[in-house]
Amino acid sequence: MKGTHLGEFEELVLLTVAILYDEAYGLAIQREMEKQSERKISIGAVHAACNRLYDKGFLAARFSEASQKRGGKRKKLYRVTPAGQHALTQAKDLRQKLWDQIPGTAFQFSWQG
Amino acid sequence: MIQPPKRILSFLKWFCDERFHEEMEGDLHEMFEDFVERHGPRKAKRQFIKAAFSHMRPYFFRKRQDSSSFLTAQRFHFKIAFRYFERNKVFVLINVLGLALGVACALLIGQLIRHESGFDQFHTGVDRTYRVVRVSQVEGADEFRTGVVFPMAANIRADLPAAEAVTATYPFWNVHLAIQNEEGGVEKKFKERKGVGLVDPTFFEVFDFGEAEGNWIHGEAEQALAQPFGMVLTASMARKYFGTTNPLGRIVTLNDEFDFTVTGVVKDLPAATDLPFTVFLSFRTLEEIWGDFVKTSWVGVSDNSQCYLRLRGGVEVEEFNKQLAQLHAKHVSENIAAMRSYVLQPMSEVHEDARFGNYTDRTTSSGTILVLWAIAFFVILTAGVNYINLATAQSSLRAKEMGMRKVVGSNRFGIMFQAFTETFLITSMAVILGLALAITGLPYLEKYMDIQFQSFWQGEHLLWLIGLLLIMTVLAGYYPGKVLSSFSPIQAFRKKIERAQEGSLGLRRGLIVFQFVVAQLFIMATIAVLLQVQHFQEAEWGFNKDAVITVQVPGASERPAVRQKLYNAWRSLPNVEQVSFAASAPSAATRSHNYSEIKLQSQGPEDGIICEVMTIDTAFIDLYQMPIVAGRPILPGEADQKHAVVITEQVARDLGFLSPEEAVDQAVNFNGSDCVIVGVAQDFQASSFRQSDLKHRGRVAMWHNPDGFGMASLRLKTTNAEQLTESLQAIEDIWVGTYPRYVFEYQFLDDRLAAHYAVETKMSQLFRILAAIAIFIGCLGLYGLVTFLVNQKTKEIGVRKVLGASTQQILSLILKEYMGLLIIAFIIASPIAYWGLNKWLNNFASQIELPFWLFILALAFSMTMALLSVGYKSLRAARLNPAHALRTE
Structure with a gap:
């Protein structure tokens, strides 16, 4: 198994998968991410991230039933695994811990100095 | 409904690993449909391409056999190859041997070609x-x-x-x-x-x-x-x-x-x-x-x-x-x-045009170079054909192995690669062995051809070798690989390959025929050259050449008295029968020729003919025992020696005399002076037998001119080795006493005459070796084919034996096949040989007729060799216990 480090983009993808719950497949994830972050996100990047997360064990995948749409290809649907959830929580906790340590004065900007 | 561009999709599929295909294709497809709806097809296409190309990242790349797994596969191929070789030592041995012989021959011939076509090509400008x-x-x-x-x-x-x-x-x-x-x-x-x-x-x-x-x-x-x-x-x-x-x-x-x-x-x-x-x-x-x-x-x-x-x-x-x-x-x-x-x-x-000649007295025409190329090519080709033959024959025995490989997931490409690996290993061994053979053989060839070759180890040469190795690997490995990889596993396990093999059997028959055409051509050429050389040896020279030695003597600058002293001393030796001084021997491979005009004084200035001027003394005709058909030889002490001429019958005929007798006592103008024909000698062979050397068709006129003497001939009374050594020593002692400052050197006339056809003698020996190699390689091929056939027919033979066929009947069943192939080869080879050999024979003034038995002998010989190589295997098959044969399933 490869390293279990969670990159920033990967974290966003993982969260989006969680949001979409049962409807998380490549294109849907990309659209949701574009909508939420209001920036352009390439489908290739999403595919790569999903598959990497799958390799790391943070995502589980299954194929939907085939339909006439999508050129007869099935959707690859993702769900967050417990390991994924754990990784997300860890990332969030880390951030929280860091936030908590910021001294009150750190964000009091002095515009003269 | 508009479809997304196919080519982009298939490109994507080509570089991305298979496991991503469905997801990518599906999402891209859906995306495209959505785009079309929103922006129209043109923009959709652009967006689609952009989206597709966003997948160009290393993560998706197809995990082709990346370097490490490629090496693993290759290591595996080598391992299998070595195991296979170990179990089939005979197969490896005959292939390596056959190919190595071919390579060695080709390399040596290549050296020869390189040498002969490189004459004086190194000068600047x-x-x-x-x-x-x-x-x-x-x-x-x-x-x-x-x-x-x-x-x-x-x-x-x-x-x-x-x-x-x-x-x-x-x-x-x-x-x-x-x-x-x-x-x-x-x-x-x-x-x-x-x-x-x-x-x-x-x-x-x-x-x-x-x-x-x-x-x-x-x-x-x-x-x-x-x-x-x-x-x-x-x-x-x-x-x-x-x-x-x-x-x-x-x-x-x-x-x-x-x-x-x-x-x-x-x-x-x-x-x-x-x-x-x-x-x-x-x-x-x-x-x-x-x-x-x-x-x-x-x-x-x-x-x-x-x-x-x-x-x-x-x-x-x-x-x-x-x-x-x-x-x-x-x-x-x-x-x-x-x-x-x-x-x-x-x-x-200068080295090519035989009409002119050169200082080395040896020209090699572009035709000869071409023949050499052809020989090298065919020798390599028969060896390569041999490999193809044996490897395909073996392939039927490996059907199960290949079927098994396919079942566990190998594809055609992998099996092809296996075949190429095996071929490469065998050819490498053969090239190394062939190189070793060629290097060992080179000094012999050098000595034999009297040529000093350039160094073997030149960059260009090594490139050739590597090129040869690769070409041989690809050419020889391709077909067996194709056959091996074509087996469908189901057929392989049901042992139905015989049918699938029909096509390749035909090809193998063709290859065998080709090999035997080459072998028979070499045999025919060998016999013909041998016959022609023998013809030279038995040729009537028109003078007695036995027990004559020739010695170069100092020319006109030496005083005649000294020469007379030498003559007397030599003459007095007990074993010397006769001594003569002349410009040269009546015939020899290297001697100087002088030509001049002879013309009857009764004729006009236009009627003269050109003939060779041979300067002799009065003992010459006696020493060489040349028959005089009319008149007399030039006599010692003849008052007008200088103007007495003895001509050959040919000159007499060409001067227009109906009989030699008519020519005697005729006054002629010869070599610029007035002379009289005193005698007519029987025609003799003054030049070599090559057409190109035959200047003025045997016309020779002999006259006496002490100024032109350059060579002494001595006829010895003995051919006994011991006495000969003694006499030669005595002859040398007298020489040293007479000409202390000149080195004594003699040659037997026999040897000098043999030099006339030295090239042909060498050629016959070279052809004998080449024929032996071609036959050997051809027989290896036959052995391979019979192995295959016997394996295939084991059951058939068993059934026949059960039904009462005798060993002889079965033998003839197998042998019929080969004899047929040999006869087809013979039908192809004989007209080619007939045409080529006659073309060669036309080089000579006196040539043999190609006898009919030459061709039959070649056929019989190749048949015998074929029988010997096929016989053992087929006999074993024919004598096999049928119960045994029928159980092999």
């Missing part, structure tokens, strides 16, 4: 270098000669500025050299049969022998050969004569008469040159020895006097030929100017 040759109109036909008049080179240099550098050359044969020590005494004596020659100081300007830094080791290029009696040696000659490479200023006496001073030393010349000089003398010496005639005679020509030049860039050969014609016309009568012309011959043709 060789494409502008030419030899001036002479074409004469003789009796209506063109006669091609190399000789030019002596003043030619000097006059071209002075009058024709289009020539950049010009040199005259004139070799001497059988030169005696006495090396003087510092005090003027004779230190050592040598005799050089060849290699001594006169050249102009410009010789090394015309020919630099590819030496970029110059040829000179000692001495000055401009000065060394500018003065008369200057001598330049090659480095190895300097060492041979003086033991040092710097003998400048030392004196060498030539033929006990002329003192030359060593003025320079040059690097040794390469072996592949038609200017094989080792001792260079300054051309101006000739003027001192022979006088002004060298500068002025524009009529008398010696074939050895040649002229080489290099044209300035841009000068047309035709234009220069015109200038030459003008130069020639300026110095000779109109008559001669019309009859003779001088033209330029490109340097590249």
Whole structure:
């Protein structure tokens, strides 16, 4: 198994998968991410991230039933695994811990100095 | 509904790993549909391409056999190959052996070709270098000669500025050299049969022998050969004569008469040159020895006097030929100017054009080079064919192995690669072994052909070898690989390959036929050459050649009294029957020929014919026991010896006499003087049997002229080895007593005559070896085929035996097949051989008829060899217990 480090983009993808719950497949994830972050996100990047997360064990995948749409290809649907959830929580906790340590004065900007 | 661009999708599929395909394709498809709806097809397409290309990241790349797994697969292929070899040692052995023999042959022939086609190609500006040759109109036909008049080179240099550098050359044969020590005494004596020659100081300007830094080791290029009696040696000659490479200023006496001073030393010349000089003398010496005639005679020509030049860039050969014609016309009568012309011959043709010849007395025509290429090609091809044959035959036995591999997931490509790996290993072994064989054989070939080859180890040569290895691997591995990989696993396990193999069986039969065509061609050629050589050996020479030795004697400059003393002393030896002095032997591979005109005095000036002038003494006809058919030989003490002529029957006929008797006592004008025909000798073979050597069709006229003597012939009474040694010693002792400053050297006339057909003798031996190799390789192929067939027919044979067939019947069942193939090969080979051999035989004046039995013998021989190689396997198959055979499933 490869390293279990969670990159920033990967974290966003993982969260989006969680949001979409049962409807998380490549294109849907990309659209949701574009909508939420209001920036352009390439489908290739999403595919790569999903598959990497799958390799790391943070995502589980299954194929939907085939339909006439999508050129007869099935959707690859993702769900967050417990390991994924754990990784997300860890990332969030880390951030929280860091936030908590910021001294009150750190964000009091002095515009003269 | 608009579909997304297919090509983009398939490209995506090509570079992305399979496991991502469905997801990508599906999402892209959906995306495209969405785009089309929102932006229309054109923009959708652009967006689609952009989206598709966003997948171009290493993560998705197809995990092709990346380097490590490729190596793993290759290691596996090697392992399997070695295991397979270990279990099939015989297969490996015959293949490696066959291929190695083929490679060795091809390499050696390649060396020969490289040597023969590389003659004098190394000189700088060789494409502008030419030899001036002479074409004469003789009796209506063109006669091609190399000789030019002596003043030619000097006059071209002075009058024709289009020539950049010009040199005259004139070799001497059988030169005696006495090396003087510092005090003027004779230190050592040598005799050089060849290699001594006169050249102009410009010789090394015309020919630099590819030496970029110059040829000179000692001495000055401009000065060394500018003065008369200057001598330049090659480095190895300097060492041979003086033991040092710097003998400048030392004196060498030539033929006990002329003192030359060593003025320079040059690097040794390469072996592949038609200017094989080792001792260079300054051309101006000739003027001192022979006088002004060298500068002025524009009529008398010696074939050895040649002229080489290099044209300035841009000068047309035709234009220069015109200038030459003008130069020639300026110095000779109109008559001669019309009859003779001088033209330029490109340097590249000097070693090629047999009409002219050269100083090495050996030309190799482009046709011969082509034949050599063909032989090398066919030998390699039969060896390669052999491999294909054996490997495909074996493949039926490996069907199960291949089926199994396919079942566990191998594809055609992998199996092909396996086949190539095996072929590569076998060819590599064969090339290494072949190289070793060639290197071992090279010195023998060198000695045998009397050729010194260039080094084997040259970059270019190694590239050839590697190229050969790869080409052989691909060509020989492709077909067996294709067959092996074509097995469908189901068929392989149901043992139904026989049917699938039908096609390749046909091909293998074709290959066998091809091999036997080659083998039979070699056999036929061998027999024919052998017969022709035998024909030469048994040829009627027209004189008695047995127990005759010839000795080169000092020429006209020696006093006749000394020669008479020598004659008397030799004559008095108990074992010497007769002694004769003449210009040369009546026939020999290397001797000088002089031609002149003979004409009846009663005839007009136009009616003369050209014939060879043979200078003899009164003992000559007696010694050689030439039958006189009319008149008498030239008698000793004859008052008018000088004007008595003995002609051959051919001359008598060509002069228009109906019988030899009529010619006797006729007054003729011969060689510029008035003579009388005193006798007519039976025709004899004065030249070699080659058509090209047959100048003036056996016309010889003999006369007595002591000034022209250059060779003594001695007929011995004995052929007993012990007495022979004794007599030769006595003959030498007398020589040393008479000519202390000349080296004694003799040759048996038999040997000199055999040299006439030395090339053909060598050829017959070479062909014998090649035929043996071709047959050997062919038989290996047969062995392979019979192995295959017997394996295939085990059951059939078993059933037949159960039903009552005898061993003989079964044997004939198997053998019929091969005999059929051999006969097909024979039908193809014999017309080719008939055509080719007749073409070759036409080179000779006296040729054999190709006998019918030659072809039958070739067929019988190849059949015997085939039977021997096929016999054992088929006999074993035929005698196998049928119960055994039927159980093999």
